Amino acid sequence: xxxxxxxxxxxxxxxxxxxxxxxxxxxxxxxxxxxxxxxxxxxxxxxxxxxxxxxxxxxxxxxxxxxxxxxxxxxxxxxxxxxxxxxxxxxxxxxxxxxxxxxxxxxxxxxxxxxxxxxxxxxxxxxxxxxxxxxxxxxxxxxxxxxxxxxxxxxxxxxxxxxxxxxxxxxxxxxxxxxxxxxxxxxxxxxxxxxxxxxxxxxxxxxxxxxxxxxxxxxxxxxxxxxxxxxxxxxxxxxxxxxxxxxxxxxxxxxxxxxxxxxxxxxxxxxxxxxxxxxxxxxxxxxxxxxxxxxxxxxxxxxxxxxxxxxxxxxxxxxxxxxxxxxxxxxxxxxxxxxxxxxxxxxxxxxxxxxxxxxxxxxxxxxxxxxxxxxxxxxxxxxxxxxxxxxxxxxxxxxxxxxxxxxxxxxxxxxxxxxxxxxxxxxxxxxxxxxxxxxxxxxxxxxxxxx
Amino acid sequence: xxxxxxxxxxxxxxxxxxxxxxxxxxxxxxxxxxxxxxxxxxxxxxxxxxxxxxxxxxxxxxxxxxxxxxxxxxxxxxxxxxxxxxxxxxxxxxxxxxxxxxxxxxxxxxxxxxxxxxxxxxxxxxxxxxxxxxxxxxxxxxxxxxxxxxxxxxxxxxxxxxxxxxxxxxxxxxxxxxxxxxxxxxxxxxxxxxxxxxxxxxxxxxxxxxxxxxxxxxxxxx
Numbered sequence: 001x002x003x004x005x006x007x008x009x010x011x012x013x014x015x016x017x018x019x020x021x022x023x024x025x026x027x028x029x030x031x032x033x034x035x036x037x038x039x040x041x042x043x044x045x046x047x048x049x050x051x052x053x054x055x056x057x058x059x060x061x062x063x064x065x066x067x068x069x070x071x072x073x074x075x076x077x078x079x080x081x082x083x084x085x086x087x088x089x090x091x092x093x094x095x096x097x098x099x100x101x102x103x104x105x106x107x108x109x110x111x112x113x114x115x116x117x118x119x120x121x122x123x124x125x126x127x128x129x130x131x132x133x134x135x136x137x138x139x140x141x142x143x144x145x146x147x148x149x150x151x152x153x154x155x156x157x158x159x160x161x162x163x164x165x166x167x168x169x170x171x172x173x174x175x176x177x178x179x180x181x182x183x184x185x186x187x188x189x190x191x192x193x194x195x196x197x198x199x200x201x202x203x204x205x206x207x208x209x210x211x212x213x214x215x216x217x218x219x220x221x222x223x224x225x226x227x228x229x230x231x232x233x234x235x236x237x238x239x240x241x242x243x244x245x246x247x248x249x250x251x252x253x254x255x256x257x258x259x260x261x262x263x264x265x266x267x268x269x270x271x272x273x274x275x276x277x278x279x280x281x282x283x284x285x286x287x288x289x290x291x292x293x294x295x296x297x298x299x300x301x302x303x304x305x306x307x308x309x310x311x312x313x314x315x316x317x318x319x320x321x322x323x324x325x326x327x328x329x330x331x332x333x334x335x336x337x338x339x340x341x342x343x344x345x346x347x348x349x350x351x352x353x354x355x356x357x358x359x360x361x362x363x364x365x366x367x368x369x370x371x372x373x374x375x376x377x378x379x380x381x382x383x384x385x386x387x388x389x390x391x392x393x394x395x396x397x398x399x400x401x402x403x404x405x406x407x408x409x410x411x412x413x414x415x416x417x418x419x420x421x422x423x424x425x426x427x428x429x430x431x432x433x434x435x436x437x438x439x440x441x442x443x444x445x446x447x448x449x450x451x
Numbered sequence: 452x453x454x455x456x457x458x459x460x461x462x463x464x465x466x467x468x469x470x471x472x473x474x475x476x477x478x479x480x481x482x483x484x485x486x487x488x489x490x491x492x493x494x495x496x497x498x499x500x501x502x503x504x505x506x507x508x509x510x511x512x513x514x515x516x517x518x519x520x521x522x523x524x525x526x527x528x529x530x531x532x533x534x535x536x537x538x539x540x541x542x543x544x545x546x547x548x549x550x551x552x553x554x555x556x557x558x559x560x561x562x563x564x565x566x567x568x569x570x571x572x573x574x575x576x577x578x579x580x581x582x583x584x585x586x587x588x589x590x591x592x593x594x595x596x597x598x599x600x601x602x603x604x605x606x607x608x609x610x611x612x613x614x615x616x617x618x619x620x621x622x623x624x625x626x627x628x629x630x631x632x633x634x635x636x637x638x639x640x641x642x643x644x645x646x647x648x649x650x651x652x653x654x655x656x657x658x659x660x661x662x663x664x665x666x667x668x669x670x671x672x673x
Contacts, residue, residue, distance in 0.1 A: 040510040061510055065490020065545020091510040091542070123510075123542045174543050210543060211487065214551045215480025224622025224631075229475040231632030234468030239640050241460030246662030249453045265655055 039122075040091035044105065047093055048112040051086050059090025062121060064174040066207050074183050081187040083134045084116035087179055092122040102128035117186040121175035129182040136190040143192030144182045147199060151181060154203035170212060177208035265416045267409040268367070272328065275335035276316045282342035283309045289349050298352035301437070305345025308439035311446055312338040325411045332408055333419070333426055340368050340431045341439055360436065364390035365420065367406035368431035388433050453667060489555045490545025496552070497559035500535045500566075504528045508540040511571040519598040526602060530609040532582070533564035536601060541570035549577040557581045565608045567601075569593050578604075583613035 037046060039059060050057060055078060058071040070089070078085040086109065097104040102120040106128055109118055115133020117140065131140035153159075156170055180202050185194050202208060286306050293299045312334050320327040340363055347361035364370035365379070365387035373388030377397040393403035405418030420427050425445035432438035489497075492508070499506035504527035507520060515523070515538070527534040539552055546552045549568040556566050563582025569591070570576075576591040589607040593600045622628040648658040 038509045038512070041513060059510070060492050060495070061508065061540045061542035061544050063491060063545070064543050065488070065492070067491055091540075123540075171547070176543075211545065211547050211551075213547050214486065214554050215482055215484075217480075217482050219480045220482040221476045221479035222620035222622065223625050224620045224628035225479070226472050226475060227625045227628030228622055228632045228635075230468040230472045231629050232635055233471035234464045235632065235636040236639065237467045238460060238464040239636065240643075241463060242457055242667075243660065243662075245453060245456035245460055246664065246666055247660050248662075249456060250660075250662030250666070 038091060039088070039093045042093050043095060044093060044108045045112065047088065047105070048109055051088070051109070051113060055085060056087045057090060058087070058176070061091050061123060062089045062175055064176045064207060064210065069207060070176040070180075073180060077180065077183045077187050082189055083131075083186070084113070085119070085183060085186045086113065086116060087119045087183060089121045089175060089179055090123070092124045099125065100128070101125045103130075106130045117182075119179050119182045119186070121179055127175050127178055129186075131186070134190070136192065139190070140186065140192045143185050143194075147181050147185055147194045148178060150196075151177075151199055151203045154200050155209060171210040173203070173208050174210050177202055177205070180208075265407065267407045267416065268369075268404075270332055270336075270408070272319055272322075272332055272335055275332070275339060276313070276319065279309065279316075279335055279338035279342055280313060282339060282346065283313060286342050286345045286349070289346060293349055293352065296352045298348045301439070302345040302348040302352075304437070304439040304443075305341045305348060308442040309338045309341035309345065312341065312442065322409070325409070329408055329411060333424055336368060336406070337426050337431065337442065341442065344432055344438060361432065362388045363431050363433050364388065364393055365430045365433035366390075366393045366403040366418070368433070369406065373433060387430065457667070486555060486558055489559070492539065492544035493546060493552065493555045493559070496537045496539055497556055500537060500556055500560050504533065504535050506537040506539065508538055508571070510540055511538045514538065514571055514597045515601075523598060523601045523605070526605045530564075530605050532580075532585075532608060532611070532613045533562060534605045534608045535560060535562075535564055535566045536604075537566070537568045538571055538597075539568055541572055550579065553577055553579040563613060565589060567591055567604055576604075580613070583615050585611040586614050587611045 039047065039057070042050070047057075054075075056071050056074045058067045058074065060067045063070050074087050078087070088105065088109075092101050093105065096108075102122050102125050105122070106118040106120050107130075110116070110130075110132050117129070117131045117134065119127075119129045121127035129141065129144050131137040134140070151173065155173055159169060181194065181199070184198055184202070185192050188194065283306065286302065286309070290299065290302055290306060293302070316331055316335055316338065320331055322328050344361040344363075351358060351360070362373045364373045366389060370390040370393065373390050373393075375389050375391065375394035376386050377389045377394050379385045379387045380397060380402045389397065389403065396403040405420065407416065407418055408422075410416045420430055425441055429435035429438050429441050435441055496506040503524040505520060505524040507515060523536065527536055535556065537552065537556060539549070546555060549570060553566050553568045556568070557579060560566075564580070565585060566579050566581065568577045568579075574592070574594055576593050578589060578591040585608070587607070587610065589604065589611060591604065622631055647660070651660075652658050
């Protein structure tokens, strides 16, 4: 009767064992049901005694959020192994060495419990695993280390564990996961190892990784922040994009003007000596023609032109060299002016004798050396100004370009610009293109300026 | 042609803005999102705080006797604003920092007051307040006897009051954010036009780019 009951009891237990692993754990006889003292309050003897009852101890403080679950998983793995396996995960017991309490505990437990495999992870010091008195015991450690190294890339496929980047690296795997690997390798016996599927199962389990820091409120995304980012990005793209569209679709004239201004700026080739010689010749001719001319308003104007030309030529008696940029530049401008004055004077006399037509001498505004201007064009530029131009310049303007202007060699490169953008009397009058009485302006200018 | 280009640009601008906001949100924590599951210790501490205003982890029981715990729990519950104390230990119990545990407890207990988390070893604990800001600074200093330190803390909390939180975001909401962005973009665009103009002048071209904004309106031929 008693035997039958006992047999029934055993069969019942076995049936429960077969039914589910979790229930099997509960069904195993627990010889002593008094609660085990917390590790931190226990001596090594008390720990050893507790392990004899239940070879797996997992305390909440090191359980990574599920101490009971970790305990059950570890029991599942080690139940059925040939060699005894003991797992201790929790607070640090009393009386152990300070720098490596886990190793210390393993050694002392071995002396109390005998041969076996000890897997220990405490609140202080590094986790340890050791095997004594089992076949190929020394290989066990290496097998666990190899498995652990393989596990990290499986758990975090996007992290490069080789490069040291403590800012962005995840915290890694918990001691509970480490113990699970060590126990799985231990339960397999020699030769020690763990197959890749089992390893991956542990590596990717939700209970394996250590939790990261929670997001902080000062780091949060705020509605204001969203509006700042959205507006800055959107408005910047809009402004820059529209500006580029305007640039791309600007009238050909505008774009040409923009590039023409970049390409047209080279100084006009001028020879000071040649210009002065021509001016002197023309002035001499003017003087000769005046000697024989009858008086008339045209003749009076011609006298004015001659006076002005001679005044300018006086300063050109001593020619400077191109190296003396400032003085050379001034003389170039004056030389052109003298030539224009002389030509204008001769033309005035010609008007008197109806030799040169009835219009006064108007040089091309863009370059008086181009000769007379017979056309009027709108000057390319911001202001709407109509200026006289020679045939070639007028054709250039009407086809949308900028005419080749008279550009004197500058003292400094950045001063490179057409003569009419300077502030000389020549620029103001356009060498007579803009002023009916160039000679008066020149004489007044020389009288006012102390040269 | 110009208007087609403008329409394309407007579309791009919208797209870029949406993308920018998305990037911003992915780089900044979403504090509205629920916390990840805390685990067994978080649950134990939460339950203890709801019941007694005091949680002492099993491995820290040696720091404070049951009688002392009873006194501390009574004082913490009686304090106004309320005090909640968790002697939660130091290990890997399902959360990372003590500040993280404090956040879990605030979330789980759901009562206004001061929450103190101490690991039993450090010189001071971690304090977090919810439901407002404490009017005076409460030191989480835990030096000396545990009961005495905890009573000091509770007295300091009791002496303070909870001020309503000044809950404005740094930019001042959507309106403030929009205005700040206008300021930034106008300054940035002016600077950009200055740089572009100077580079153009130095290389011989005109300061201004071809094309005028008024072309959109007066529509000179493209």
